[in-house]
Structures are given as C-alpha cells and as structure tokens.
Amino acid sequence: MKFKKLAIESMEDLCFGTAPSPVTTRRGLIIGGGKVYPELNFTLPPMHINDDTFPDIKNQYREIVRAALQRGLELYSEGIVFEFETLIEMTKNPSYGVDIVKVMNEECENYFVKHGLKSEIRLTPNDLREFERPPKQRTSGYLDTMLELFEEGAKAGGDLLSIESTGGKEIFDDALMHCNIREIAFALNVLGVRDMQMLWEKIAGIADKQGKIAGGDTACGFGNTAMVLAEKKYIPKIFAAVVRIMTVSRTIVAIEQGAKGPDKDCGYEGAFLKAITGTPISMEGKTAACAHLSPLGNIAGACADLWSNESVQNIKLLADMAPTVYFEQLTYDTRLFNQAVSSGKSDILKLQKYMVESDMYLDPQAFILAPENVIKISAEIVKGSNHLDAAIKGALKGISLIEDAVSEGRLKSSEMEDAYIPVLKDELSSIPVSEDEFIAEMDSIIDKTKYIKEEYGL
Amino acid sequence: MKFKKLAIESMEDLCFGTAPSPVTTRRGLIIGGGKVYPELNFTLPPMHINDDTFPDIKNQYREIVRAALQRGLELYSEGIVFEFETLIEMTKNPSYGVDIVKVMNEECENYFVKHGLKSEIRLTPNDLREFERPPKQRTSGYLDTMLELFEEGAKAGGDLLSIESTGGKEIFDDALMHCNIREIAFALNVLGVRDMQMLWEKIAGIADKQGKIAGGDTACGFGNTAMVLAEKKYIPKIFAAVVRIMTVSRTIVAIEQGAKGPDKDCGYEGAFLKAITGTPISMEGKTAACAHLSPLGNIAGACADLWSNESVQNIKLLADMAPTVYFEQLTYDTRLFNQAVSSGKSDILKLQKYMVESDMYLDPQAFILAPENVIKISAEIVKGSNHLDAAIKGALKGISLIEDAVSEGRLKSSEMEDAYIPVLKDELSSIPVSEDEFIAEMDSIIDKTKYIKEEYGL
Amino acid sequence: MEELLKQIAHCVEFGKINQASPYPPDLKGKDGADELTKKALDQGATAEEILTNALIVGMGKVGVKFRENKVFVPQVLMSAKAMSAAMAHLKPLFASGAAKRKGTFIIGTVQGDLHDIGKNLVSMMVEGNGYEVIDLGVDVNADTFLTEAEKYPHAVIGLSALLTTTMVNMENIVNALKEKNPETKVCIGGAPVTQDFCNKINADLYSPDPQGLVEYLDKLAS
Amino acid sequence: MEELLKQIAHCVEFGKINQASPYPPDLKGKDGADELTKKALDQGATAEEILTNALIVGMGKVGVKFRENKVFVPQVLMSAKAMSAAMAHLKPLFASGAAKRKGTFIIGTVQGDLHDIGKNLVSMMVEGNGYEVIDLGVDVNADTFLTEAEKYPHAVIGLSALLTTTMVNMENIVNALKEKNPETKVCIGGAPVTQDFCNKINADLYSPDPQGLVEYLDKLAS
Numbered sequence A, B: 001m002k003f004k005k006l007a008i009e010s011m012e013d014l015c016f017g018t019a020p021s022p023v024t025t026r027r028g029l030i031i032g033g034g035k036v037y038p039e040l041n042f043t044l045p046p047m048h049i050n051d052d053t054f055p056d057i058k059n060q061y062r063e064i065v066r067a068a069l070q071r072g073l074e075l076y077s078e079g080i081v082f083e084f085e086t087l088i089e090m091t092k093n094p095s096y097g098v099d100i101v102k103v104m105n106e107e108c109e110n111y112f113v114k115h116g117l118k119s120e121i122r123l124t125p126n127d128l129r130e131f132e133r134p135p136k137q138r139t140s141g142y143l144d145t146m147l148e149l150f151e152e153g154a155k156a157g158g159d160l161l162s163i164e165s166t167g168g169k170e171i172f173d174d175a176l177m178h179c180n181i182r183e184i185a186f187a188l189n190v191l192g193v194r195d196m197q198m199l200w201e202k203i204a205g206i207a208d209k210q211g212k213i214a215g216g217d218t219a220c221g222f223g224n225t226a227m228v229l230a231e232k233k234y235i236p237k238i239f240a241a242v243v244r245i246m247t248v249s250r251t252i253v254a255i256e257q258g259a260k261g262p263d264k265d266c267g268y269e270g271a272f273l274k275a276i277t278g279t280p281i282s283m284e285g286k287t288a289a290c291a292h293l294s295p296l297g298n299i300a301g302a303c304a305d306l307w308s309n310e311s312v313q314n315i316k317l318l319a320d321m322a323p324t325v326y327f328e329q330l331t332y333d334t335r336l337f338n339q340a341v342s343s344g345k346s347d348i349l350k351l352q353k354y355m356v357e358s359d360m361y362l363d364p365q366a367f368i369l370a371p372e373n374v375i376k377i378s379a380e381i382v383k384g385s386n387h388l389d390a391a392i393k394g395a396l397k398g399i400s401l402i403e404d405a406v407s408e409g410r411l412k413s414s415e416m417e418d419a420y421i422p423v424l425k426d427e428l429s430s431i432p433v434s435e436d437e438f439i440a441e442m443d444s445i446i447d448k449t450k451y452i453k454e455e456y457g458l
Numbered sequence C, D: 001m002e003e004l005l006k007q008i009a010h011c012v013e014f015g016k017i018n019q020a021s022p023y024p025p026d027l028k029g030k031d032g033a034d035e036l037t038k039k040a041l042d043q044g045a046t047a048e049e050i051l052t053n054a055l056i057v058g059m060g061k062v063g064v065k066f067r068e069n070k071v072f073v074p075q076v077l078m079s080a081k082a083m084s085a086a087m088a089h090l091k092p093l094f095a096s097g098a099a100k101r102k103g104t105f106i107i108g109t110v111q112g113d114l115h116d117i118g119k120n121l122v123s124m125m126v127e128g129n130g131y132e133v134i135d136l137g138v139d140v141n142a143d144t145f146l147t148e149a150e151k152y153p154h155a156v157i158g159l160s161a162l163l164t165t166t167m168v169n170m171e172n173i174v175n176a177l178k179e180k181n182p183e184t185k186v187c188i189g190g191a192p193v194t195q196d197f198c199n200k201i202n203a204d205l206y207s208p209d210p211q212g213l214v215e216y217l218d219k220l221a222s
C-alpha cells in the first residue's frame, strides 16, 4: 500500500463535487473542481455485432451522443462525460471500438466548437482475458488487443481511460457463492492486486504517451456481483458489504500505478478511494436503477464527482430513447447537487445529510457508505502493511461498525444476516497478515485447474 | 369560482408532504399528512388488446403491481399509490377495466394483509368522448360507459377516482398550434369548465355512493401538450407557461364539485390547486422523464404529496422490468423528501429551495412553479369574478412576473420568446371579463362544425 | 414575371395571405399571396411554375427556418395559409388536368388513436412542398385507407400513431394495402414508432419528422 | 430402511456431507450423506429409491427454504455437495443402466457470454431434483450444443445469456437444434431474456428462475 494516510480526514470534507486532486480534461471540464457532472452510459439493444450491422451500430452511438448533447444544450448543461464501455466484439476487433470513439468524439467536438458545451469520452475496453479459462492474465494475446484499443481509442478521442479488470475472478465467483471470505481475500487482495499492478502500469503508460488521463478501475465484477446476489437474497447483505470494503485495496492499485481519476462507476469503492487518495470519483445510485436495483440509491451520491446511470439499452421509452431519458434524469440530479454547491459548504452538507440518512440505516451496504463510516474504515485500511492486510483491517472495522449499529437497533437487519457477523470476524481474523504465508496456505487449498499462478507472477 | 381566498397564504407553507386537507385512504395512507409517497404509473408494451390477449394483459398488470409491492417491501416502503389509467379498449369494455382493477387490488390486499404494506389504486378511465368529432360531451353513449367503469371499478377496488377530462379540446388543439390565446381561453375556461361541472358532479356522486374518494382531474391534454410542443420548440415556452396557468381555473372545478384529492399527476396546475384549495396533489418531475422530457425536473416536487413517473411501458431494462425500475427511482426520491420532513420544517424548506432554485431561472414554465410565484399567481386567480376572469387575471400576473424576471436578467429567455410577451398581454387584456359577452363574441368566430354548443349547455 | 414569383414566395415565407392581412407590418396594405397569384396567372404564368418557383420556394424557406428553430409553428401555419390562398387559384387547373402536382399523399392516424397534432404538422409540411394531401383524420381503419388508396392509385400513404396499443394496428393496414397493391408505398411515424418496427411490419419508410418524409417523397417523385 | 432414507434426506437438507463435515453442529461426528448412502445400498435399497426418496426429498426441502428466503445459497450449495457425495455411490449404477435418472439436462451460457453465476445455480437446482446435468460451461457455440444433443438424444437443452448482444445468439442455437431434431426441447433464461423473446425464437420455455424450469422438466418427465 502506497497510501499511508487519508487525503480527506474529516467527514465534513468528504463531499460531492469537490476532490482534493481535481482532474482537468481536454475540453476544460474540471472534475472534482466544485461541480458534479452527469456521466452517461449506454449499450446496444438486443442485436448482433458484425460487419453488416456495424454501420447501424456506429450510427446508434452517434445518435445517442448527439441526442444527449442536444438535450444538454436545452437544459443548459455545464458538462457531460460519456462512457463508452465496449462490448466484446468491439474489443476483439479494436477497429470497431476505435470507429465508435471517433463518431462519438465528432459529436462532442461539434457541440463544443459550435456551442461551447464541454464533454469528454471515457473509454472502457472490456477485459477480454476472462474469455480463456483458466485465464492467462499476462501471456494472453487478448492483452495486446485490449492495449491496442486503449492506445488507438485514446488517439481517436477517448480522453479518460478505464477498465473493469477481472484478475482473480476465476477464484472469486465460486468463493462468493459459497460465502468463502478467505478465498475472496485471496482473489481480490492477492490476485486482483497483482494483476492490476501489471495492467495499470501499462494503461497509465499509454495515457502518458498519448497525453490522456488514466481514469481508474472498479471491482464491479466483484462488489456489484455480491450486491446483486444480496439483492436477490442469495447471499447475506452483510457479506456483500464486507466484500465491498475488501475491493478498496484492490481498486486503489490503479491510482498507485498512476491513474488520476475520475475513478470508474459500476462499483462503490470510489467513496473510500476518494477519502484515501483524493482523486475524484464517479458514482451511481438511484438513477442507475435501469442497470441494477440497489440499496444505495441516495447515499451513493454523498461524495460523487460524476453521477452515472451505469448503463441503459438504446431502446424507445414513451418520451424518447432511453439514453436521452436517463441523461435528463442525471442532469436534474446534478442540478440539485450543484444548487447546494452554489449555496455554500453548509448547504452541501445539508443535502448530503438527507441523502445519507435516508438510506444508511436500512441496509449494511448503505451503512458503510456513510461518509463518517467511509472515513473510519479508510483510516483502518491505510494502516495495512500490505494490500491484503489493508483489506482485512478495513473489513473488520466495517463489521464492527455494523455490529454496533445492529446491536443498538439503529441498523435494520435480521437473524439470518446477523449469524454471519461472528463467522466473518473469525474467518477474517484468521487470515495471515503475511502475504507469503497466505499464498502458501492457499496454494495448498485452491484447485490448480482453476487458475494459473504464474500469470500473477506467483 | 367557489374559492375566494387561499388555503395556503405564505410560500413557507406550500411544501411537499403536507396539505391543509389531507386524504385518508381505505388502507390507511394519509396523503398530504406529512409524507410523500410514490405514485407508480405504467402502461402496456406495444400489443393488441382483445379477448385473446386479455389473460396476458391481466397478468402483466398483476405482475407489475406485485413486483412493485415486493420491491417496496425490500425497500421498507411506507406506502404506494398505483395509478391505473385505462387504455381505450378497457374503457369501451368496462369489464376489461374492472377485471384489471380486481387483480391489482388482490395484490394490494395481499401485501397489506401479509406484510402491512399500505397501497391504494387510483382508477383513471380515459375520456372516450373525444372519439366522436365533434364530441357529444353530454349526450354521448360513451359517457355512460365511462361512468359504468367508474362505478364498477370503484366497487372492484379503485379507491381514488380520477380522469383527464377533455372538454374543449376540440377547439384547443388548433388554437394551440396557432398560439391563439383567445380561443384557448374559450376552450379551457368556458367549455372545459362547463364540461367539468357536469362531469365531476357525477364522479363525486359515484365516489360518495361507493364510499370512495374523488381524486381530481388534470389538464394534461392542454397544459402538457403545450409543454411538449414547447420542448420541441414548436411554440414559445412563455406561451406554454401561460397556458399552464390558465388550466388552473379549469381543473379546480373538480374540487368545487366535491373532489377531495389527491389531484392527478400529468399536469402541473396541482401546485396552484394546493395553494388555493388545500387538497393534496400528485406531481411528476425528473422521474417522469420516461414519459416526457420537461424543464421542470426538480421544481415539480416542491409541493408534491405524491410523486409520480407519469407512465412507462412494461418492457425489460437491464436491471428489471421498467415499472419496477421506476418504482425504485420514485422510492429513493421520496426517501429524500421524507428524510427532510423528519428533520423538521426548516429542512423541508432547505431541500425545497435546492429543488426550486435549480430549475426556476432556466425556463418560464419552471419559474411560475416556484412556490413564491404560485402563491402570487394564485392570489390573483382567486380574485376572478368567474373562471374565465380568474384565468386571465392569473395569466396576466404570470406574464408580468416573467417579464420582470426576464428584464432583470434573472430568467433565461430569448428574443423569439420575449416577442410573445406584449402580444399575450394585449390579447389577454382584450378578452371580456363577462362570460356571456365572450361567449357571444366567440360564437361568431369559431367554426360551428368543430364543436356543439349545446353539449356544453350553451 | 420572375419578380412577381419572388414576391409571391416572399408572401408565403412571411405569411402574407392577402391584402387584408396585417402581417408582416412592412407589407401592410399591399397585395398578398392571394392577389399576386391571380396576377401571375393573368400574366401567363403556368400553375406548375407558380407552385414550383414561388409557393414551394416560400414554404421551403420557412421550413428551413422552422428546422433551425428560428420560427415557431404559428408562423409556419401562416405561411401554409398564404400558400392555400394561392392554391385556391391553382386548384381548378390541377383538377382539370391542365397542370400537375408533384404527387398525392394520403395520411391518417390509425384506428383507436386520436392524437393528431403530429399528423397535422406532417400534412402541412407535405402540402407545403407541393403535394396534394388527403387527410383522413384520426381513428382511421384499414378499410378507409384501402378505399382512398384505390381512388388514388399512385398516392403514397402515411400512417401516424402515438399509442403503443395502436401502433400495432399499423401492421394490418400495411398488409391490407400491400395485398391490394404491392406497389403502394406506406410511410409511418409518431412518437412510439421506430425503424425496427418499420422493418418488422414491412412499411417503406419510418421518419421521426416531416422533413425525412418530404425527402423520401421527393425522391420517389423524381 | 425408511428411517435410513429419512436420515439421508436430513443430511442433504442440512449439508452434512460426510462424517468429517462440521455442520450442522448437532450431527458432528456422525455419519453423513456419504456413509449413509453406502449403508442403504448395502442394506438393499435401490439407486432409484435413494435418489427419489432421500436425495430429492432433502434437496426439495432446502429448495423450498431457499425460495422462501429462509436460507442463503451457500447452504444450498452444501446440500448439493452432500447430494453429490451420495450420488458418487449411485452413479455407477445409473451409468451401467442398472438404475435410471429422471432425465438429462444439457446447459451452457451462449457464445460470447461469460456470465455463469445464474447458469450454475440452475445446474445445481436441476441436478438436485434428480436430473443428470451436463454443464458445457460458458461461451458455448451451436456446434457444441449440437454435438452434445446428439450424444443425449432425449436431453432437454438449456441456454443462458446475460448480455443483450449474446441473447440474440440463442436464436441460431435453437434453430440448429430443432433442425437436427425437431423434438428437442430448448429452455432459455438469463436476465435480459423475456417470454416475448422466447416466443419469437421458438424456444420451448422461458423461465425467470430455476423453479419454473424444474417444474417444466418434471412435467416432461412424467
């Protein structure tokens, strides 16, 4: 762990709109510089992706972006980030991905030149390596393909580079279904961390070379998978909350390797990253219900710098195409944030308080996201001697905060849920703090056909 | 005009969640009694409605309601209103409509009995009379069909009775496209008022007889049509704002005839009705973007007692079916409202201020909805000697408020827009205050093939 | 003559219907589209000439301004009225076959649907571009479309729908029309309609706005 | 014997795999599904009997608790493991034809798609209900489904997809399977899939959850 102390030490300073280290983009958006901007995400409706359909696909991306910019103009928008998260075919054939970035960028540029409307593209290639099982995290040819898309996509106008990297997922998924926190720690905080160290050095390198901004990662495939399963009542919510905390010392690696933010949406570890590193973050809450239901609708915005809808298909709603509709919703959300900003600090804290308190006592996953708890947990995380230790310290702190709140009757819970508290505590406390020791232990337990040690430099 | 003074005289008392005359429903929801509840609206995806498809349709309505109640339970919802706005076939064949109310009510009852979750159904038959052109507002057989649905639907579990009545629309639509404010006044404030007087006497009678609640009307087909056209830049926004104000003395007739509220969503005259009559109201803003874009996303909530999404098709989004997704969004919005409520009056006003100020200076339609302006305009409306006079007084006040704000540079506008200010003022001022005089004047102007005088008791 | 046609175009563009119309102020009291068209005919202009070189030109200009949000609909409607005033003089010539319109367009809102604001705008724009428009109104069933299509075998048909439960009626109507005459072109529009839906029901054109329709009609006509 | 089968069912219900398993505490040190199944066989129970009257009963109970949100997935997985331990003894008998399973179910996530959490749950539930499950994993193309379907001509096929861009691949797969053998039943599922889509591509069943699928399989099997 590179970060030894918090960039934001008091909960009063962990607010939406402002980050200690704001990021200025090519067209002049200052993310974390005082205002919250919408980050619009979208995907294709059910359809094939191939050479025949590609002209239509390109056109869909163009129209989505154009319509949002046009509506942005009508709503006096002050800035927009578009996330282009590629679908598999667009990464496998980077020229697809690059072409789409180009058309998106043309529209952004057009509205910037003609109307002064500032917008930027976050380019998020999907992590192809998981297509091979066991994945070859370092030696797979897919890695080169992904990096090619980063490089060429950056040249084409992708200004913020991000990824949802998946190192360790081959172990994580099963472990999650079994609520095996030990294997989860190994997957996230040993394998995930090592993979990100390798990967983010490369991404940050490309960003530097191309004069672009390395945005950040997210443990969506870990933390949000846990949340989605908890929403389905497949695993305990308390378990999902602990997994969330453990994603922090994984995702932070992007920043250790040079990412500057805004950290990616699709996960909620951003709040902790902001407290620890001071980088601006993208968060998603109620207005991402199109992509997944959650217990975090309001509280997720407590310290957001970008406010995202995660993803919505390009289909028609009664009013208009769904991305335009969600853009409008995000815009009104951010207007509310920014109205409080323009009224001053005490108003920011007021609005934040409503957002936080309306959710925090109804679900442990919301509870840990309350700024006071984010600060307390982050303070433990930075005490970790390594990423593994950091995760365990953070998780234990989180559990104890949850336990107190439950036992004081402040936080809603159930017997079925609470039964996991002692189990989790015991399990986590028994994980060796020494990474080497832990690696050796897991080496003897984990099925060798499932992952390739060497691909993580082990 | 029955109402001669305001039920709410100061802007500080015109707030979300609380109305001077709250409405208590069968299952114990108190609307306007302190909290804001979500009002979920939905409609079918593209499909035919006939005997073959009806079992599926019934099932869709059941599933929509069940899924929302289930999610409501998971989100600790304190109350839900479902609006069932019938599609034409369901009014033409009241048994369709009644059957749907039944299945919806079964689910509501089930969740109430098993889990104590309170929910209620607003039944809104659509106004069939417009199917005949010129419409026979009083003598049409359709009227009986509509009333049959009201009566049988109420018995089946429709507790709040509403309609979007359309008297005068046959004159209004054309007048709107021509921006002919004179004919609009005739359509809304003479014909519309007279039609509502006839219709709402009957609806309130049915509600009384069945022990149900007469909810209210909305001039959606007038005010929102104007807003949608203004959003498309087909007519000036200032014009649409004036039309909105003029809908107030039309829609208020429901309450004069015995409606108790909550006034229906799909229009924004509710804010004025609340100030004048004290009845609780349903409003829709950013979370109704699925149904129509608007310049009122946040400000619409300033004094809402129910918070609605207007309508969304039952189609699948990435997370879940669209009605479930919108229910979740509405729930988080209302959590925020209610968090402020539970922190006390000064917090209600704080949150309201953010909502109001984030929108009010960006569009004249938003501007007139700011509580201070609602009060000022309403105070003029109640001075009207009749509904027509009330509409004109209110409209002139609205224009003068807009004019001042524009000239002081507080309110965004444009030359093209502003050009309409003097024109509107002149036109409105020249309308005779005497209804008889105006009727005589219009009688000589308006094309007799378009409407039937006698059907309005003229 | 060229000057006269230009004046007519100007009257159409600014909605100067006739001598009595008060707008635009600088033409107050002067001749409008009505009088000038009569004059042009008297001076030997053909109906086609007036239609193509004056009326469509004027409507085209106001159409562009409308597309660029430089005027509101009421202004376009004034222009349409000025054009109608002029057309009143030309219609007998077209009717007698002495002159020809660009084509015929039959439009209606489909069965079960009463929304007509969009449809009316489409009518107006198509008419303003030199086509004869037959507006069947709202709540129009397949039979009525068939009957009208038989009367005007070369007409293009336009269907409008604003409800998700009525847009599905477009399919029957398209089928019925194409069965009778596979050559019939059917265009569809209205808020819930999409290109996908258009493909699915085998209609010939979907356009989100009147402009796209007019371009299509012009392509067919040329 | 009845008592023994009851005990096995109990072990499956509470995830008592074998003597060594620590859960549930009250059975600590006692025999688990593993040992008890062997014992039952030794005492002359048939494989079908054990499967139907013990294993499926135990899995059924935990399945109901899961559906009623009274247990989480890890508990169900423990039950599934206990069942597997028992099945290890029965499999040779089924393989030799000396005993018969309720049926065979082949499942995979379709080409281009790696989401398998949902698919894995489905596998587990189907297996727990007495079917042989052949799990082809993720990113499975039509050819692989065809090959496996040929190997098990009476098997029901299940397709899972979580992406809007891969669900469309289901159509090819259904077509390919049905072309080869029109009798093949194909079930589909996954978050973006709907009943409408199922109808459109001519699949035989859509179910939002494993329960619906199991009901369908049971109906086919009976």
Ligand code: B12
Pocket: A318, A319, B043, B044, B085, B086, B087, B088, B125, B126, B127, B130, B164, B166, B169, B173, B220, B221, B222, B224, B225, B228, B229, B290, B291, B292, B293, B310, B311, C112, C113, C114, C115, C116, C117, C118, C119, C121, C122, C158, C159, C160, C161, C162, C163, C164, C165, C187, C188, C189, C190, C191, C192, C206, C207, C208, C209, C210, C213
């Ligand atoms: C105005 C309006 C009304 C008015 C209609 C007035 C009139 N004379 O048309 C009134 C109040 C009467 C009305 C009634 C109803 N309405 Co209505 N209405 C609207 C509203 C607010 C605006 C529609 C509009 O005029 N838009 C402006 C015009 C200019 O746009 P447009 O029609 O899309 O047309 C443009 C293009 O589409 C295109 N175009 C149109 N037609 C064609 C044709 C061709 C060939 C081409 C190429 C192009 C083309 O060009 C036009 C110009 O750019 C919409 C909301 C919305 N978001 O759209 C609801 C809406 C359409 N209505 C709705 C509903 C539910 C109804 C009712 C059933 C309500 C009820 N329960 O009573 C009734 C149904 C009446 C009926 N049988 O049709 C829903 C539809 C939901 C659904 N399931 O589909 C909507 C979406 C409102 C909502 N959000 O819930 N409505």
Ligand code: B12
Pocket: A043, A044, A085, A086, A087, A088, A125, A126, A127, A130, A164, A166, A169, A173, A220, A221, A222, A224, A225, A228, A229, A290, A291, A292, A293, A310, A311, B318, B319, D112, D113, D114, D115, D116, D117, D118, D119, D121, D122, D158, D159, D160, D161, D162, D163, D164, D165, D187, D188, D189, D190, D191, D192, D206, D207, D208, D209, D210, D213
């Ligand atoms: C977990 C997850 C992942 C994990 C997958 C881990 C794994 N091993 O499965 C990871 C991180 C790897 C991942 C990757 C990606 N994902 Co993903 N992912 C999810 C997430 C969060 C949850 C899915 C899940 O497991 N649900 C829980 C299970 C239990 O539910 P289920 O799968 O629906 O299954 C149930 C039923 O559907 C049914 N069922 C399932 N299959 C079958 C089959 C039959 C026959 C029957 C009868 C029933 C049935 O029974 C199951 C049990 O009840 C969803 C979000 C969401 N809202 O669903 C996104 C989501 C599906 N992913 C998405 C995307 C975009 C991706 C990526 C492309 C992202 C990227 N750009 O990198 C990649 C694609 C990888 C690939 N090629 O497949 C999008 C899809 C958008 C789209 N266009 O369709 C979603 C919706 C997220 C979002 N909101 O944007 N993802």
